[in-house]
Amino acid sequence: MTLNWMGLNMRKFKTSLYLEIKVYLKGKRFLKGYKIKGGFNMAVNVKTATCESADKILESFIADLDFDTCHHRIGTQDIKCGFGLQGVCCKLCANGPCRVTPDSPKGVCGATADTIVARNFLRAVSAGSACYLHIVEKAAWNLMETGKNKGNIKGKDSLDELASLFGIAEDDEYEKAIKIGERVLVDLYKPRFERMELVEKLTYKPRYDRWQELGILPGGAKSEVFDSLIKTSTNLNSDPVDMLLHALRLGICTGLYGLFLTNRLNDIMLGEPKIRLASVGFKVLDTDYINIMTTGHQHSLFAHLEEALTTDYAREKAREAGAKGFKLIGSTCVGQDMQLRGEHNQEVFAGHTGNNFTSEALIATELMIKMICIDDVAKKANAELIEYTYEDREKISSYVIEEAIKSYQNRRDKVVINIPENHGNDNTLTGISEDSLREFLGGSYKPLIDLIAKGYIKGVAGIVGCSNLVSGGHDVFTVKLTKELIKRDILVLSAGCSSGGLENVGLMSPEAADLAGGLLREVCKDLGIPPVLNFGPCLSIGRLEQVATELASILNVDLPQLPLVLSAPQWLEEQALADGAFGLALGLPLHLAKPPYITGSKLVTKVLTEDLEELTGGRLILDDDVVSTANRLEAIILAKRVALGI
Amino acid sequence: MRRIMIDRYKCEACLGCVLGCMVEHNKKGKSIYDLDLEDMANESRNHVEVDYENRPAPIICRHCEDPECVTTCMSGAMTKNEETGLVEYDKDKCASCFMCVMSCPYGVLKADRINNEVIMKCDMCSNREVPRCVEFCPTRALYMVEVAR
């Protein structure tokens, strides 16, 4: 049965043993988990307790769990506030919450729908931006500490590359590392009235010029976030356009620093991605090992742990406890990062299980899993906090090892190990980055351009972002849209939790070539690659930007002219909105299946979906239908091809 | 007949029911995203009041057994459908005399705000199994009941 809620096909429900029954006569609407066997003549609404997933093994695995996950809870949150959806609820002051209706078109203070929506949107973008800036800030500090302590530098090429880009004339690699870290931090900590210095070095020239014309070159990134909070506070900025331009500025901070530089700094510390095949899904779990799942976005905080777990000491400890050793289990972004750099952690990294809505089933509270947080920004209520510092890294790693052993011994005989069989695969192509792909192509992106020019590849789509449970279910829109695009000979590059979903359903394995259109299939088979290339975590949106820049510079055009589109079909978090702002600043068309709470303002919606094209070249495309989205994205690609004369 | 039951103590005054009603009666489309919240033409047939202790109460037509609005209607626009139990309104017959607005003891009715011509009358979303206000209510303060006539 399809529940058509608010006119959107939000979720599909299927009949199963777990039913919620609506009994009209009782006045009691839902009896949860009630079992019935057919034969109803009462008005009953039958649905499973969990939502649909693109990944069917996962879907039935979760449906059978006897504890709650997001997949269960979405059903209890299926009624959404319409004001929230449209972004027209304001609770910035005690006179609120004010909501825009035809009866009350303005808030008490006079704020219109346009102002309220713009404020809410800018706040969300700045929160997302703040998250990424936190990540690059930490990475930069870690890099400096690594340099000062003459620690492990695995990515020497990246080090040299950045040093020369930044104009750092040092010979000593540790000094280079320190200076690079410093230069990043100096920019982040600048006041807003001082432009960040690296922006120009990191940006493709035509883009930089455009941003300058538009007046959206950012000042100190943290100050940009700070000031956006001021702007959006009670009775301060009420100009929607000014706030949207500010969001673009935050997008630039996010993209260049939070995404691109985080990758490069981590590449220096943890090694550069190398293309390889890897195992993904729940099958990477080996119950003979003590498994530690990492999550978050900060790969550098785990650098020491990755090594400590492979020492003889750790191995010995594990054996004493009755296990074969330790394994790191990938989940969400940091899992994708470990997978991307799999070449450098082969022994300890078991593989990537999936994104947040996938891996949750393995680490739910009910499963007695010890949780340790190493950064208080992510302090969980039921977790222990051991704040990470570079100098304490050894102590922290030892503590984690000890606690993991304790937890292993404590829980193994108390919990039923329940892992679905055959979940995932062993041949997901990973390790793709702007550099490894260039290398794969023979040292230049020219061959890719040729394939595009000849029409073997119609265009490129970046499928990015997260997964959510509202656009058809977990990864549902992402997977369907990806299939629809490759069918049309559009090469898909994925970065973000979307990759987690796409790899688990096999779209990143070479065999997926069969699902592509004839021309793209031929290319994939020739090269032995899948039609969906795995760039890893959302941070790698920064790598996609690099690929785009390389393509554009070969063609000698600006980014908006490329036959390149972006879609974050199942965006989830504020961070995704900050990424999105970057995409829009880059001048790329960006599709979202669920509107980012802006439709209550005609002005904001119009600026983002139409007028922006005149400014940056980018624009938002809101569409909750897979085929129509694919049609629109394909049409854009075709139009750009025509404009390029190919 | 079916009635929309109201548990006022669950009502949080979120106006979900009001939105739901506007969405359903919006001529431009039936999705929340089709609803222009600044367009005066969008009006709901229900409303939420707060009482003297600031407690909210959703006010939604009862489709009364003895509907005052029908008794009072001099044009035949407001009628009780004996089969379904619904109190139906035919805007083409209506003479805009507003006697029904004056007579509904529960203050359910009002005239449309733009032209003062048409009565904003609940139609239980005629052909929907679950009326939109019920569907939009996040606290389940609204739910359907089958009642004896």
Next chain:
Amino acid sequence: MKYLILGASAAGINAAKTLRKLDKDGSITIISIDDKVYSRCMLHLYIGKKRSIDRLSFVEEYFFEKNNINWIKGRRATKIEPEKKRVVLDDGSSHEYDKLLIATGSSAVVPPVGNLREGKNVFTLRNLEDAIAIDKLADGSERAVIIGGGLIGIDVAVELMDRGLKVDIVEMGPNILPMQLDKRSANVYERELKKRGAGIFTNVLAQKGVLDSNGNIVEVVLKDGTSLSADMVIVAAGVRANADFIEGTNIKFDRGIVVNERCETDEEDIYAAGDVCANKPGIWPLAVEEGITAAYNMAGLERKIENSFGFKNSMSFYGIPTISIGNPNIDDEDYQIDIYDDGKVYKKVVHKDGIIYGAIFQRDISYAGVFTKIIAEKIPIDTIDKNIFKIGYGDFFNINSKGEFEFTKREYGLKII
């Protein structure tokens, strides 16, 4: 069972419909002078050419057939013979009954003021025939004088002006619609009328009409000497119950047939409902309510008039709606008057010791029905600590197990559990 109903309007038709609902097999006959079923409340819309005759009907198509009701139209009852349990008609025929309902309404009266009764171009508006006649004459007329600035008078005035006539309204009260409105709210309509060229003469009586040689009134002279020329005159100055035929029965009459709360007259098996009844304003909702109540009792089911409150009126001229309830014009220091006035929306509530006696809602009439209930049943509001204009059903909220709203009488305005 043989039911006989005199009158095919609000009271009679609703009684018949209810009888059919309650008694599937009884024979039901309606006798009326009217040969069409129409809502008198919409007659002015016919004059304004806003509705055709067909669209004046307030019943569904094939109402009589669907409900198996025998309708004898175009006939007048002239006599009731209770002892023979029959009614005699103007064609001499007679019709027997087991239960009889008198729902013959009322007729407009023309006061015996100089020549008004004689003038050939003088009309009242009560029946379709009146509306048709007014419509016809309006075609060749330029000026109309309306005597009586009550609801019907203004209804007609608006429509005639719409047709391009110059209209003068004569009202003896201090403003038009004096029964329903106060100066502030009446002024709104007076302004609209004047803007469109109407002459409004208040605090003054019409004294005489000047007849021309054809027997038409060409001039209406007011008590203060003002003289208004006229091509037609409409008199809207009161009604009289249609009950000549009860002569010789025991039915009590006091400016209307006297009935009890079951709509029974003093004669056994004879009931009355609607405008023909005594001691209440003649409004549509009461006629319907009484028709339904009478029907229940005629069918042997006990039912009492629940709501006999008749001092309520709604109106809408030039797109400005107003609802008036009770007496909004009480002039007594003991009463408190609360007013909301933002220059457009006007609301007024007159109350004393927690009981509301009158109210006016103009331009914003949303949800005003609650006040009708509160005023009609004298529900106390003194314990409701909020802006009086924000009082709503939410303050009396109580829902029963059948999902019906109720006003919990015992606890009116107190804690509602």
